Structures are given as C-alpha cells and as structure tokens.
Amino acid sequence: xxxxADAWPAGGTRPDWTLRVVPSNRDEPGRESPLxxxxxxxxxxxxxxxxxxxxxxxxxxxxxxxxxxxxRYVHRHEDAADLAQEVxxxxxxxxxxxxxxxxxxxxxxxxxxNVCLNHVSARRAPExxxxxxxxxxxxxxxxxxxxxxxxxxxxxxxxxxRLPRKQRATLVLRIYQDLSHAEIAxxxxxxxxxxxxxxxxxxxxxxxxxxxxxAGKP
Amino acid sequence: xxxxxPAQAVDVAAGSAxxxxxxxxxxxxxxxxxxxxxxxxxxxxxxxPPPDPSPLFWPHLAARIGEAVRREQAPAPSWRPWLWxxxxxxxxxxxxxxxxxxxRLWSGTPGTLPxxxxxxxxxxxxxxxxxxxxxxxxxxxxxxxxSDLSSQVSLDDAEESGALPLPGGVEDALxxxxxxxxxxxxxxxxxxxxxxxxxxxxxxxx
Numbered sequence: 001x002x003x004x005a006d007a008w009p010a011g012g013t014r015p016d017w018t019l020r021v022v023p024s025n026r027d028e029p030g031r032e033s034p035l036x037x038x039x040x041x042x043x044x045x046x047x048x049x050x051x052x053x054x055x056x057x058x059x060x061x062x063x064x065x066x067x068x069x070x071x072r073y074v075h076r077h078e079d080a081a082d083l084a085q086e087v088x089x090x091x092x093x094x095x096x097x098x099x100x101x102x103x104x105x106x107x108x109x110x111x112x113x114n115v116c117l118n119h120v121s122a123r124r125a126p127e128x129x130x131x132x133x134x135x136x137x138x139x140x141x142x143x144x145x146x147x148x149x150x151x152x153x154x155x156x157x158x159x160x161x162r163l164p165r166k167q168r169a170t171l172v173l174r175i176y177q178d179l180s181h182a183e184i185a186x187x188x189x190x191x192x193x194x195x196x197x198x199x200x201x202x203x204x205x206x207x208x209x210x211x212x213x214x215a216g217k218p
Numbered sequence: 219x220x221x222x223x224p225a226q227a228v229d230v231a232a233g234s235a236x237x238x239x240x241x242x243x244x245x246x247x248x249x250x251x252x253x254x255x256x257x258x259x260x261x262x263x264x265x266x267p268p269p270d271p272s273p274l275f276w277p278h279l280a281a282r283i284g285e286a287v288r289r290e291q292a293p294a295p296s297w298r299p300w301l302w303x304x305x306x307x308x309x310x311x312x313x314x315x316x317x318x319x320x321x322r323l324w325s326g327t328p329g330t331l332p333x334x335x336x337x338x339x340x341x342x343x344x345x346x347x348x349x350x351x352x353x354x355x356x357x358x359x360x361x362x363x364x365s366d367l368s369s370q371v372s373l374d375d376a377e378e379s380g381a382l383p384l385p386g387g388v389e390d391a392l393x394x395x396x397x398x399x400x401x402x403x404x405x406x407x408x409x410x411x412x413x414x415x416x417x418x419x420x421x422x423x424x
Contacts (some may be wrong), residue, residue, distance in 0.1 A: 085279075085283050089287065093290065
C-alpha cells in the first residue's frame with residue numbers, strides 16, 4: 001500500500017510517521033443501514049422504528065408461503081391474493097404484538113389460518129364442488145393425462161375442504177406447507193401430540209372421503 | 219409390544235420414529251397397514267398441486283400489499299410499556315393517598331394536625347386614640363380614611379390578604395426612602411411620640 005511517507009520527495013525531511021487513509025467503519029449520522037441483510041426480527045424492529053420499507057422485505061420474503069396457504073382455502077387466484085393482502089395488513093397493524101417468541105413466518109401462518117378460517121366461515125358454500133370443472137395445468141404431457149390429473153386434484157381439493165377445521169388446517173400446514181409438527185403446534189396453539197393425532201385423523205378422513213366419492217356417495 | 223398409537227404411526231410414516239417403533243411397524247401387520255394407509259393418503263393429498271402463478275405475479279402482489287400498507291396508519295404504539303412506566307408513579311400516589319386518609323382518620327379532625335388547636339381570631343386592631351398634635355397627619359383626610367378602615371380589619375384578615383409586611387419588609391422600605399421622605403417620617407414619628415409621652419416636668423428656671 002502506498003503511503004504519503006513512501007512518496008515523500010527526495011531531499012525533503014522525511015517524517016517519522018506514516019499517514020494512512022482508511023474508510024471509516026462508523027455509521028454516518030442520518031444514514032440508515034441497508035435492510036436486505038437484516039433478519040426478520042430486525043426487519044420488524046426497523047419497521048416499528050418508522051422504516052416502512054422494512055415491511056416490504058417482510059412481504060417479499062413471506063408472500064409465497066402466505067399466498068399458497070390462502071390458496072389452499074379458497075382455490076381461486078384472485079381470492080387468494082386478497083386474503084394474502086389481508087394477512088399482511090393484519091400483521092402490519094399488529095406488528096407490535098409480535099414478540100419474537102416464534103419465527104415471523106410462524107406468526108404469519110397463525111394470522112393466515114385465522115383469516116382463512118374466518119373467510120371460509122363467512123361463506124359457508126363449499127369453495128370447490130366435486131363436479132366443478134378442474135383447471136388443466138398448462139404444458140406437460142398429453143391432454144388426457146393432464147385432464148385426469150386435474151380431475152384428481154379437484155377431488156382431493158374438495159375432500160380436504162370437507163374436513164373439520166382443525167384437521168384441515170393441520171393437513172394443509174403439514175402436507176402442503178411442509179411445516180414440522182412443532183411449527184404447526186405453534187401456529188395452531190396446540191401440542192405436538194395433538195397435531196400428530198390431527199394429522200392421523202385428517203389423512204384417514206381424507207381417504208374415506210375420496211373413497212366415498214369414488215363409490216358415488218355424496 | 220402394543221400397537222402403534224396414531225401419533226407413533228404418524229412418526230413412523232414421516233420417518234422420524236424411534237428405531238424400535240419402525241421395527242415394530244415392519245413386523246406387525248395391523249401397524250404396517252396403518253402406516254401404509256397414512257402414506258397412501260399423503261400421496262393422494264399430493265395430487266392437488268400447489269398454485270403456480272406467473273413469475274410476474276409476485277412483484278405485483280408485493281406492490282399491491284405495499285400500497286395497502288402505506289394507506290394504513292403506522293403500527294399503533296403499544297400502551298403496555300407506558301402502563302408499566304406508570305406503575306411506580308401510581309404506586310407512590312396510592313401510597314401517599316392512603317397515608318393521608320389514614321392520618322386524617324387517626325387524628326379524627328379533618329384538616330387539623332393532631333395536638334394542635336384552632337387559633338382564636340385576634341381582636342381588631344384599635345386605632346390609636348387621643349388627640350393628634352396640630353399639624354400632624356390627623357389632619358390628612360387620606361390618613362384618616364386609612365386609619366378608619368384599618369381599625370375594622372382583624373390581624374388574621376390582614377395576614378390572609380397578604381397586607382402584613384414580610385419579615386424585614388419594614389427595613390427594606392426604609393432603605394428605599396429618599397432624604398425628604400425620611401425627614402417627613404421622622405417628623406411624624408416625633409409627633410406621635412410627643413403626643414403619647416407624659417408631659418415632661420418643667421424645670422425651675424424654664
């Protein structure tokens with residue numbers, strides 16, 4: 001590294017000190033730290049400190065999980081987007097109540113399950129009828145296979161929608177959101193043992209409903 | 219060994235059970251059927267694929283949520299920390315209130331310290347009687363008015379109204395008099411003293 005002492009002109013009196021210019025590590029007053037490197041808890045603190053853009057990162061990180069959870073309850077893209085927005089709005093309003101005891105994602109799932117259950121309770125009509133025309137996924141293999149797969153998907157969707165509330169929430173979080181039993185217990189405010197029992201009964205009831213539907217029973 | 223409970227069957231199906239449970243499920247037909255039924259249900263559930271929106275959807279959703287959030291007010295300040303901050307002050311206030319009430323109940327006389335009595339009202343200040351020397355303030359109507367009014371005021375009323383001088387107030391007033399005022403004050407005092415003093419004995423040669 002070249003220093004002022006090294007570049008001292010010949011003939012001059014060379015000082016016995018060396019001047020080095022190094023970048024300061026101290027934060028400049030009024031300059032805010034970047035948010036991208038912060039974890040969820042720090043983002044929450046930054047948001048509560050008045051930096052609303054920190055919540056944008058929270059949304060960016062968790063919107064997929066929240067949207068997919070909502071979609072499992074309403075099965076319509078627009079409705080799922082509406083519910084996801086509602087989940088984040090509720091989270092924002094109650095941000096001070098997030099104590100950090102659980103992960104932010106778990107807390108958002110908890111809000112999400114409540115929002116979805118309220119939505120489903122408000123409109124008791126089943127979201128998906130067994131006779132509803134299934135959406136055929138774009139691309140993939142031949143149309144007949146795609147149609148058969150879409151039909152199976154629709155039947156499963158309808159059967160899941162007919163499960164008791166707790167079993168449905170447990171199944172969605174375990175099978176589709178891939179949460180651990182402990183995480184589900186935290187989301188639903190119950191014990192791990194109760195979650196496992198609910199998984200057991202939800203899967204059993206799902207099989208039973210699908211079997212009844214295949215046999216032509218209502 | 220007893221058959222697997224529902225929770226144990228779920229653990230075996232998830233592959234997170236203890237080796238002894240896994241071994242039992244492998245050797246016990248009813249338990250194996252229970253676990254296989256669970257695994258089949260999981261496969262059926264997985265036939266409903268996850269939603270697969272366009273990649274453009276995520277920035278759109280994030281922007282939409284961001285706009286909605288910005289229409290909201292800032293997160294409401296929590297009242298709980300403030301409440302906790304008020305607890306010491308509230309406790310102190312309650313303590314002082316309790317002490318005051320207890321003190322009054324113990325003394326039995328509201329607003330009176332125990333061991334004290336109401337002071338009797340002082341008698342009204344009597345205006346000085348007797349003839350004033352000629353040329354003194356008794357001829358001044360203003361002085362007469364002040365003298366008349368002051369004779370009807372008790373010392374308690376005067377003290378309550380703040381009319382009485384504070385300690386050292388007279389000295390301060392004297393210091394602030396100019397030369398003429400001091401000479402006039404001295405003349406008035408001499409006249410008052412001469413009027414109150416008994417007649418001086420006359421000398422033989424006077």
